[in-house]
Structures are given as C-alpha cells and as structure tokens.
Amino acid sequence: MAGNPFLEEAIKEARLSEGLDEVPVGAVIVKDNKIIGRGHNLKEMRRDSTAHAEILAIREASKNLDNWRLSDCELYVTLEPCAMCAGAILSSRIRKVYVGAADSTAGACGSVINVLQNDALNKWTEVIWLYDKECSMILSDYFKAKREKRL
Numbered sequence: 001m002a003g004n005p006f007l008e009e010a011i012k013e014a015r016l017s018e019g020l021d022e023v024p025v026g027a028v029i030v031k032d033n034k035i036i037g038r039g040h041n042l043k044e045m046r047r048d049s050t051a052h053a054e055i056l057a058i059r060e061a062s063k064n065l066d067n068w069r070l071s072d073c074e075l076y077v078t079l080e081p082c083a084m085c086a087g088a089i090l091s092s093r094i095r096k097v098y099v100g101a102a103d104s105t106a107g108a109c110g111s112v113i114n115v116l117q118n119d120a121l122n123k124w125t126e127v128i129w130l131y132d133k134e135c136s137m138i139l140s141d142y143f144k145a146k147r148e149k150r151l
Contacts, residue, residue, distance in 0.1 A: 006030050006076040007100055007130060013040040013053060014078045014138050020045055024138045027053040027077040029061040029070065029094070036073070037061025053077065054085035058092050070094045078135040080107035086115035089125055096126045100135030 006028055013026025017040040029037035039056030043049060054077055062068050071093040078100040081089060086108035089097060097116065099109060108115040109127045116125040 004076070004098070004130065004132075006035070006074075007078075007098060007132060007135075009035060009038070010053075010076045010078050010100065011132075011134060011138070013038055014135070017041040017053070018138065018142055024142050025053045025077070025079045027057040027075060029057045029073050029075050031061070031065070031070075031073045036064045050084065052082070052085050054081050055088055058088055058094075062092065068092060074098065076100075078132075079103050079139060080109050080111055081116075082106045083108040083113065083115055089116060090121065090123045093123070094125060096128065098128045098130055100130050100132040101139060102129070102131075 009028045010026040013028065014024040017026065018024035022041040022044050026040045028035045037057040037060035039053040039060065041053050042051040042056065054075065061070055061073060073094050074096040075089060075094050076098045080099045080101065080103040097109065102111045104111050106112060116127055
C-alpha cells in the first residue's frame with residue numbers, strides 16, 4: 001500500500017471505480033486531518049463527462065462544509081487531475097494537491113500543462129508528487145485488461 005493513509009483511502013476509492021469497470025481513479029479531500037469528501041470515477045455509470053473522482057469529492061466536501069470554499073483543505077488523488085478538475089480545484093480554493101501518478105496524456109498539474117501553478121491565473125495551488133507505484137499499477141493493469149479483452 002501507499003504508506004500515506006489519505007492516499008490509501010484514495011486508492012480504495014479507485015478500486016471502487018475499477019469494480020464498476022470505470023477508469024480507476026480515486027480522490028479524497030482532507031480538512032484538519034479528517035476526510036470530508038470522497039470520490040471515484042463514475043463517468044460511464046452516470047453517463048456524465050464531469051463525474052470525475054475529484055469533482056465528486058469536491059461536491060461532497062462542499063456539501064459537508066456547507067461552503068464552496070475549501071481553502072483549508074487538501075486533495076489526495078491517485079491520478080494527476082485533468083484540466084477540468086484542475087479548474088475545479090482552483091475554483092474551490094483547495095490549498096494543496098497530492099498526486100499519486102502522473103498523466104502523460106491529459107495531466108494538468110505539470111505533465112502536459114500546469115493549470116494549478118499558472119502565473120496567468122489569479123490562484124495558485126501547491127502540488128506534491130507522490131509517485132506511488134500502486135496508483136500507477138492500478139491504471140496500467142486496468143488498461144492492459146481492457147486491451148486484452150478487445151483481442
């Protein structure tokens with residue numbers, strides 16, 4: 001396992017997605033060392049392109065705090081957020097994002113583009129790269145199984 005208890009919880013969320021045949025990405029939002037929001041990908045099940053793990057976790061955390069501002073919160077996510085999710089992270093004022101695995105095709109925290117640390121924008125979010133092997137393996141195993149199924 002990851003070794004970081006909050007990343008481990010995000011991995012549990014990713015496993016829930018995997019069990020639903022969704023791309024296995026999970027996220028948790030933490031405030032004062034407590035999880036206040038959880039999410040895992042549900043795009044296919046909900047037929048909703050915005051049902052990413054990060055968006056769902058942000059929605060739950062905002063509901064639990066009764067506030068859209070999550071400025072005292074941190075996000076732990078198994079895969080680098082895309083541009084949509086990075087925009088939501090900025091808009092919700094999350095102060096820090098811990099990333100389990102880079103996304104070399106759509107990552108918006110530095111891999112492809114960097115939305116969270118862009119001087120042209122009026123907000124800035126700290127990004128901590130955890131480079132967790134399990135986060136990477138969950139995704140590579142999922143896509144490998146998908147490719148093998150098509151053959």
